Amino acid sequence: MALPALLYLHGGAGIFGTPDNLDARHRALLEARGFTVISVDYPKVIGSTIHATPAALERTVTALAAESPTGTVVVVGHSFGGYLTLWLAATHPAVARAVALAGYGDLLADWYLTPSAHYAATKELRGFRPEMVTPASSWDAKFDLYVYLRKTGGWPGYVSRADLDSLAAISPLRARHGQSKQTGIPLPVGQSSSESAAFGIDNTYQLRKSYT
Template identity: 30%
Template sequence: MRTICYKKIGGVELLGDFYSTGQVNSPVVVYIHGGGFIWGSRQEIAKEEAERYNQAGFHVFSIDYRLAPETKLAAIAEDILDAIHWLQNEATDVLGIEVPAIAVVGHSAGGYLALLAGAREPKLKAVVSFYGYGDLRADWSTQPSPYYLEKPIVPRKLADHLITDRILTEASVQRRYGLYLYHRQQGSWVQAVTGLDSERDRAELELLCPVESVTSAFPPVMLLHGEQDQDVPCTESLLMAERLHRAGVAHTLVTLPGEDHLFDQQKGKESVRQVLAQELDFLREHLTSV
């Protein structure tokens, strides 16, 4: 594994970990971590997960991006595109590889960012969204969450204490989960991470909704979602699939009965193994046929 800086901004380096197949011209999977835009890091990809992609014939580029609410979502989206553009323009010189094709794979907030990248980068060959979302205007994201209201209420003073006055590119769930929980309980999460009011700024917010940016130019998409997801409702992937279908975009929708958020962490479960095998088949189909 090799760590490189793909972008510098405000005196801060944005890093990516590159896991090589050992071949010069393997396709690249850009791996985007989740964490509600508020926590996470490039190191969240497990070693065995990177090896799974490598063994299937794909390099992996697991990236950091600036975190919210210190950085707003429009700027975070730019980081993802800049990581892709770095691969397209610099990987040959820096890493000594050819990049015949690029896919983005994301989980939760990373799944959202993968879908948004698909809407904005026409040269991508595939997008995989694990329990991601395409609409930031829906009630689940803009109203107090009944699921999170069942958990201990986070006081505003504690939430405010978790916000820094500097750019963050990685943070632990233990450190920042309380901030996410507070905003989901208050129904203020979208406003916190975008800086936009869900009613007053609907036009600007629409630009950040992949579901509103689906055209026939969208790359092939795989959507994976647990039907009992308590964090991001499965309807988000169903809606995205509907829009992709209407636009004539190749896509695969996989929903898992009885499964919640983070279902793919249950590696010993046969249904999960089958789904992960489907993901690799999807990536092979769209990355190795170029």
């Protein structure tokens, strides 16, 4: 049976991460099952905004689907890559299956808009300012930026350049339910499993059930 192309999207909050984040063992298992695995380095938000990333990946999926034996694509993503996976599943007709691992369906969820108690208890970042980090900065500097943004609840504002309303348009759950405004929206809450359930996506076993 011909299998679709499989697109893997790494995590990193749109700030760091590379295509090499896909574990070699996982890639080998998928390729042994007959999948052609593609992992891309999508646009990051430092020096830009988050809006370039979903748009670039929509074009990527369209191109992959045109070359795929089935005309479709399976998308697998972790964390921020899981968010992008949910976005593509909600909006792109060529996505046949999606597996979101620790992904999030709403960029305006409270857990991202408010300071994180977990990150508040991590390393001190005295004197740190987001503008100190550039696309050429080290992985450690980019991770410090992420920690700072989680400590302050500032990630949504940073990736949107303070245009929070614009994030509603690229939030998968809002796209799925036809919602576009920032406030007053009844949405499923939580991260990963509950949001994936809203899409009918089984986080762990979707590929195995569909292609065995």
